[in-house]
Amino acid sequence: MQPYPAATSRSESRLRLRLRRFILRRRRLLAALMCCAAAGIAVQSLLPAESGGHAVVVSAADLPAGAVLTAGDLRTVAMPAAAVPPDSFTSPDQAAGRRLATPLASGSPLMQTSLVGTGLLTGAPPGTVAVSVRPADPAMARLLSPGQLVDVVAGSSDGTVSADPLLLASAVPVLWTAADGASAWPGSAETGALVVLAAAPAQAAALAAASGSGQVHLILTGG
Numbered sequence: 001m002q003p004y005p006a007a008t009s010r011s012e013s014r015l016r017l018r019l020r021r022f023i024l025r026r027r028r029l030l031a032a033l034m035c036c037a038a039a040g041i042a043v044q045s046l047l048p049a050e051s052g053g054h055a056v057v058v059s060a061a062d063l064p065a066g067a068v069l070t071a072g073d074l075r076t077v078a079m080p081a082a083a084v085p086p087d088s089f090t091s092p093d094q095a096a097g098r099r100l101a102t103p104l105a106s107g108s109p110l111m112q113t114s115l116v117g118t119g120l121l122t123g124a125p126p127g128t129v130a131v132s133v134r135p136a137d138p139a140m141a142r143l144l145s146p147g148q149l150v151d152v153v154a155g156s157s158d159g160t161v162s163a164d165p166l167l168l169a170s171a172v173p174v175l176w177t178a179a180d181g182a183s184a185w186p187g188s189a190e191t192g193a194l195v196v197l198a199a200a201p202a203q204a205a206a207l208a209a210a211s212g213s214g215q216v217h218l219i220l221t222g223g
Helices: 004-025 027-046 201-213
Strands: 054-059 074-079 129-133 149-154 166-178 194-199 216-220
Antiparallel strands (some): 149 166, 166 194
């Protein structure tokens, strides 16, 4: 006789009985835990990934202001939703062909405010417009950078500034500059010294008219 198999069978039967009693006694608790787990899985599936779920375009190298972007200048990285900058790009193709208004360090996110265009007016008072002027002294464009403030005066017919010059605009911000020989405002075939200013609508017409005459002088203020 070999009693071992029979003893094993009785032991397994007792174990199954204990397990059944355990489940029956705690069935409400187990049911509640299963419902919580199911709810947690459902909620998690609806949430965006904490990291790596949002594509953001950044600079692939140090890029200077005025550079015309190519897809090779940019790359895409993944960021958590909370870290994604406003007005950023999700694909390099969205910014290819655009011109940088400010330098961009390697790895820095590219935003609308980084590019020449209407994004430069972000945060400006309502109605502000971007006006391009060609200074009578082209070298002045080399001394200016975005963010500086200038006074704009109209010169005389001989290209000089009179003792009582006509002030066209006071302390207007510089949005973008192109020195002599560089490409001008995007979409324009002209080249030469160009300064783009943020001006009020009332100033825009006078600035544009004076710029056409070539008698615009820019005075750098303390800004």
